[in-house]
Every structure is written in C-alpha cells, then in structure tokens.
Amino acid sequence: MILDNGAEVIIGLEVHVELATRTKLFCACPSAFGAPPNTAVCPVCLGLPGALPQLNREVVRLAARAGLALGCTVRTRSRFDRKNYFYPDLPKGYQITQYEHPICEWGALDVPLADERVRHVQIRRIHIEEEAGKLMHEGDSLWQARGSLVDLNRAGLPLIEIVTEPDLRSPDEARLFLRELVSTLSYLDVSDLRMEEGSIRCDANLSLKPPGFTGVLEELARVEVKNVNSIRNVVAALESEVRRQRAVLDAGGRVVRETRGFDEVTGSTLPQRSKEAANDYRYFPEPDLPWLSVDPAVIEEERERLPQLPGARRRQLRERGLAPKDAAVIAAEPAAARYFAGLTDQGADTRLAVTWMLGDLARLLNETRRGYDESPVGPAALAELLALIAGGTLSGRMAKEVLDKMFETGQSAAIVVAEAGLTQISDQDILAEAVGRVLAAHAAAVADYRAGKAQALGFLVGQVMKATRGQASPDVVNRLLRERLAADAAV
C-alpha cells in the first residue's frame, strides 16, 4: 500500500497463540477455560516461594508442529529466558519465554491476495512462553483502579509467539495473513483458536517508509500496537495508525518509536502510559530449566504427520475444476474440507456438491450458528440427496424443501421424500395422462398458445404441476406439452 504522498506501509506482526494442551506449560494444572477464579492453580503457577517449573513436553511437540507447518527450522537445542517486569497478573515477577534461542526459526507463509497475487511473508521465529493471569479492574485502568482482582487460572498456560518479518504492505494484507495463519493452524490441532476467549492475540508493528528511503527498515520509527484481540481490531488498529502517522508526517512532524494500545470504543490507538511501556526486561537465561533438547526423531515424526495445508488444498481443488473462491472457502477450515471430501467420497457430483454445500447447507448452518462438523445433515446424507437430484427424482425446488426438513429432523433424504410423498414424477405414461386432462380442460389456453401466445405454455405447465401436487418433473411436462400441442395442431 503506497499512500498518495508516496509513503509505503510496512507491517510486521507478532501473533500469540494459546496452545491446546491438557495441562499448563510448567505444571500439571488443567488448562480448562471457564473454571471458577483461582481454582486451576498450584504452587508453580501461583509463583509460590520455592516452586520450580517442569516443562510440559507436549507443548514442545505442538510448537514444533506449528513451526514445521510454517516452513521453519525446528532447533534441536533451544533455551528459556526470563523476561523481568512487575505486574499483578505475573505471579513470579518474570515471564519464562525464549529470547535468544527460540525453538523455531526462519519459515514463511504464502498469503493469497486479491487477483491471484501472493505475498510471501517470512516467519522470523516462533518461541514458547507462558501466559499471564487475568486482571479485572474497578475503574478506568489498573493505575487508577479503585480495586483490582487477579485470576491466575490462565497464568502458566502455554503460548507460542509467531514473529513475522516486516513483509506485509497494508492493513488488508495483515488481515489476509492472519486469516491464512489461523486457517493453517486450524489443521494442526495445536490451538482452540478462539478469538473471543483470547486464544489468539496480536502485536502489530507499523512504519511508514518515505518515498526514496534507501536505508534498512529497522531504521524507520516503528510503532507497536500491543495486545489486539481480533483480526477485525488488528485491521482497525493498523488503519488508524496509517492515518495517524500520515497526519504526523504531513504536518512536518516525526513519528516517534513507541508502544500504543488499541481502543475498541474509538477505533484508534493511544499511547501507553510510560510506566507500562518503558521497560528494560533484563532478559537472562532461565536457571531453573536446562537447555531444551528436541529429539530429531520427534521432529521427523511431526513432519511426516503434517496434514495437507490450505495452500496445497486450494491448488488441488482448483485442479478439480473448482472456482478459486469456492476452493478458498472449502480449504479455509478443516471442517469444510472434510465435509467436501466426504461428499465427493460418496460419489457426489463435484459441481452439485459445491453448489449445495456452499449454498443451501451453508445458509442453514449460518442460521443456526453451526460449523460443517456440527451439521445435522452429514456428508453421506447430503450426498444421498444430491444423487436424487442428479437422477432426476427431485427437482431443485423440491430438494431444497427436503434439505430443510432433513436439517430440521436429522432424517435421511429417502425418509423425508417418502413421508411427504415428494418423489418427482418423471414417468411419461403417468404424466401424459395428466397432460391430456389439462389440455382438455383448458381449451382457451391451448387456443392462445396456438395463436402465438408463448406464455400460455407456462400456464399449462403450472396446471400440470398443480394436478400432480408439484411432483411432476417440470422438464418432462414441458417436453410432453410441446409435443402434444405440436402433434394436435398437425392433425
């Protein structure tokens, strides 16, 4: 994104993803969400005097898996460090993180942009760290709070932080990157990825590169917007920063390097209080944990077990003739991909499968706020319905009714059709009789048709449908009527 004053937008992201392990990063406390405050705690995650961290190896596996999926090198030796700062949600007065030697380094994610372009976003590093607790304030902010409550259930949950290079060029690219990242992670079973519960949070860095700037990007004044909790808010925060920095530059000012927060209410960024922002974290190697060794065999095992990721899935679907947009929607989430694979495994026609899955089924799921994996109509059931359509047993309109009923009751297509007597009548003998009766009863319409009023045919078709309670195949009725009208005229 180049602004009209020639400045280029430079964006890098740090994405924090909460990992879905049964227990916390350094203790055996359950990682359950929604437990009563301060019940999922122990001496370790409370930071009690004398307690020591014990590494949860499952976290290492998940971090390695995420790294491999993002094309990173997984280090067989990495290290934990302490990041020191005071805050009531941080029980030990330091966070155990990986500073100097992260577990994963140098990968990339190719993000599809509009019009078939791709943004190659380099991943600089992925490191493991622990989550802090949760504070609830009475008052405007912690520093002015009349009272604050601390819940340490969340303290010590495992996180990975995924750090990109400053390779993104607009807030919208940041949005597409995050969508692709979430989509990729959703295939790995590493995280619940629930934005509203804070399982993904983002720090966004933005600089404006003036026209003609030839130095390295690190020299640009960088503004970091911390702790933004949804993709929509990341975009809003970045757009607001573009406007703000642009205004500063246009007024002849200089953008200062600083940390800002995002205010959801005003949709703009605000400088963080200096007390919170001006930190020297005094990183040093965590003496309570030895170097983290990862068995190369575990890395290979994870590499071999990697599922097909969204990029490859999109390519495959397009090779099978899907439109880019349809392929993107189906590949974006595992539930949709599995559903589509289920349909085609049952022999469903590809075109029909796409139309019905992304059309009426998607509508029903949206209305009831369900995912494809929660659909009352599974892929096998929908495939059965699609077969009735393909075989001419049901018209599209009837099939829609049948699907609604299936979705509502969980019954199979065959049962719904039988109970409602909805089978489409394509039998020529039965329909020929109905057509004969209709023609005999509506001489005026026949005359109109013969006089050249083509719309009279529609009326006659409607009458046949009515006589068959809508079960007649409109195609067959149409054909029979034309044939009979033409034949009778010739007599």
Place this chain on the structure above:
Amino acid sequence: MTPGDESVAESARAVHQGASAVRRVEAALAHLAETEPRLHAYLHVRADGALADAAELDRLGPEARAALPLAGVVVAVKDNLVLKDTPTTAGSKILEGYRPPYTATAVARLQAAGALVIGKTNLDEFAMGSSTEHSAYGPTKNPWDVTRVPGGSSGGSAAAVAAGTALVALGSDTGGSVRQPAAFCGVVGLKPTYGRVSRYGLLAFASSLDQVGPLGRRVADVAQVFQVMAGRDPHDATSVEGPPGGPVLDATGSLRGLRVGVVGSQRDQAGPEARTALDEAVVALSDQGAVVSEVDLPHSRYGIAAYYLVAPAEASSNLARYDGVRYGVRGEGQDLAEVYLHTRGEGFGTEVKRRILLGTFALAEGYYDAYYLKALKTRTLLAQDYRAAFRSVDVLLTPTVPETAFRLGEKLEDPWAMYQSDVMTVGANLTGLPALSLPWSVTAGGLPTAIQLTAPWLEEARLFSTAAALEASRAQPWTGPAGEGRGAS
C-alpha cells in the same frame, strides 16, 4: 540425653529397637528451651508438630520402623525450605506469617525416612549474608562463644547442630552458606554437586548456585542424610541422579595413593590459624599414604567478583515475586506502584535491597555483556581450571574460611569485608562441584577451625571417605562447644 550425643545411625537403631521417638523429641525440646535464650538458632520451634510426628512413629510396628533409615532422628530445617503449613520466613519481614501449602522435596524425603523436624532455623534474610546478622528476626549466636557470629547464611542450622538441639540440620549453600557456618560452629557441612539434591521448595536466592546441604556432627551423619535426600526429582528440572551403587560412605577405605591437591593461592589467603589447620591436615593425609601436591586455580581470584554478579542478578529476578499481591506482608499505598514500593521497601532488609539493586544493574540493557555475561564466562574458565586440576589430583584441599568466627557486628557495616568470607567457598558453587567442610581443631582461643575438601562432579562418596579418614585421625576429637551441657561421648 540430647540429640547431638548420638550418631544418626545410633539414634535410628535405638528407635528401630523400640526406643520412644516421643522421648527423643521431648529431650531435644527440653535442651532447646535451655539453649535458645542464649543462641536464637530457631525462628520457629515445631514442638506440637514434632511430638505428633514422633507419636505416629511410635505407633508403627517394628518392621515398619526398621524400614525407615532416619527413624526418630531429630532434624532442624533452615527457614528457607518450605514445610507444609509451617511458618516459613526466610528470615525476612516480607514473609512474616506466611505458611506454605507444600513441603520441599529434600524435607519430604527426610520425613518419609522417619526424620522428625523440630524447627525452622534462623538465617540471613533470603540466605544473603555470612553471619546470620542479616536476619530480620535478630542474629544467632555462636555456641562456642556467644559474642561471635555462627557464620551464615545457615547460621541457625550450624548453631543448632553444634548446640545439640538437633542431630542434623538442613542448610542451603549458594556461596558457602552451609560450609562457612559449619566451619565457624565446628560441625560438618556438605554442599552437594549442583542438582544432586532437589531445590524444589527451597526459596530461591541464586538458582544456578543454590544447593540444599546437610550439617551434622560427624561425616557419617552427613553422608546418611545426604543419601536419603539425594536423587532426581521430577519437580526440579536441574536435578540429577547420582552414580548407582550402595552407601555413599565407605568408611573402610584407605587414603593410600589418594592424590590430594592443595590450592596454593588459597593457602596464602588464609589467616595463621586456618593455615595451621590446613598444614596439619596435609600431614595427616600424608601419614595415611595420600600423595599431596600443590595445584593452581588461576581464575579463582575472580571467583568473588563473578559470584557477586551472578548471585545478585539471579536474586533480583527470584525476589521479584515478593510483591505483596498473593502472599506475605502487603504495604499500604494509593495505587499499585505505591503498594509495590511500600511492600518491598519495608519488607526487605538493607542487604537484600543492596543485592537486588546490584543484580538489577548487572542485568540492565547495555550492562549485561559487561557484567552478567562476563561473569558467566568466568564461571566457564573457573570450571576449566578445576577440570584441569582434577586430571592430576583426586580431591582438592583448602581452608573453608580464611579465619575463625568473627565478632557480632564486626563486619556488619562493611559489606565488602563480609563478602570476603566466601573467598574459598564460592568456587564450588560457581562450578557446581561438591565440597565438604570438616572441623579440624580448636584454637587456643577456643574456636573451631576447618578444612574444605572439593571433589569432581557427583563424587560425594570420595569426599565422605576422605573426610571420614581425616576425622578419625584428628588430633583433638570433637567434643562440641563448652557449656552446652554435654559431656564427651
């Protein structure tokens, strides 16, 4: 009878044979009531708890008792090791009234072996000090001379063992905090190999240096307690399993052919009494067939400097958790910053604050490389020195401390002089090596002297067998401080 009169083995054997553990605790409590007013070795006497534990032990059948290697052994525990529901202050005002909800692994292992914890002993606040004068609850006095310090930071544990209110005690050693008070109080003190004893439940001072160690009247007592508490603990990722094998003390071993290295520079740093003790020990070793030579540890002169960067740096981080939010004493304040300032400003003593400031400075952006990183490099060089020395000798021999116990108040206003007390002990902590302080003689002034043995990693067994042989050859059998109500055994 006081606990100190028996060996650990004798005490356990008596209880195995049906002697009452309750009686032992009662005797220890009675003795303690007599000595405590003079010594102040304890911050918390666990009378009811120890009696209840002893009663439970007495109810066990003979077989169940016999399975407990420390059955009825009265132990004291330094007050920076947590014991469930028992006050733990680390000698600090900031933890006044704090009762931990869990027990340290080292303590739990002793209890599981039948040991009875009689109380929590005094220490320099958060184990920072060499005299126990930095306790927020007042100093402990040396049982040999109550005008003198017991050493520190495990001064309470050393005094408790010397006075005989406990048979053995646990201390912690970050720069000499078990060995130096053991030397000042005339008892045996061990700093095990780093990781050999779990640190879980030890209030951290400097995590990469801290190690829990036992103090006792005899080498065998210390060895037996060590044997019970050593070994890998899943709660401590830095803990290690020792070499396989039987008892760590083989008292039948001879010193014939043992290669002993005297660290020349440390002999030179010793005062006259410490040097005499060292020289006598050299003679004793030679008499028993050991081969004594002089070795050099060229980087040991940087030991104190490296130690006083690494230890405060780690302490500055380890002590951040004492913020008044979750436990301990909370200071009053209008906002969070004020609460922090008052909690820590009023809760910590001068020496602790001094070290937090030192450590914060050493880790600060822009200074890290010059201080902390440099100190880490020094540790590596020092470890190389020791490794080189151990290519030509089996154990190293030095004084434990340059001098005998100093007077109360003598060094309190001069931190630099106080820090020099650790000059011969910090090496083992910086390198993770095991080291043992053995009482050697009593000076004309009536104060104990001591020598220190250092062995390669995980070679505690070598320390014990060497020390036991020296112990047996000592010119003056250990009788304990005068006036503590005990005759020679």
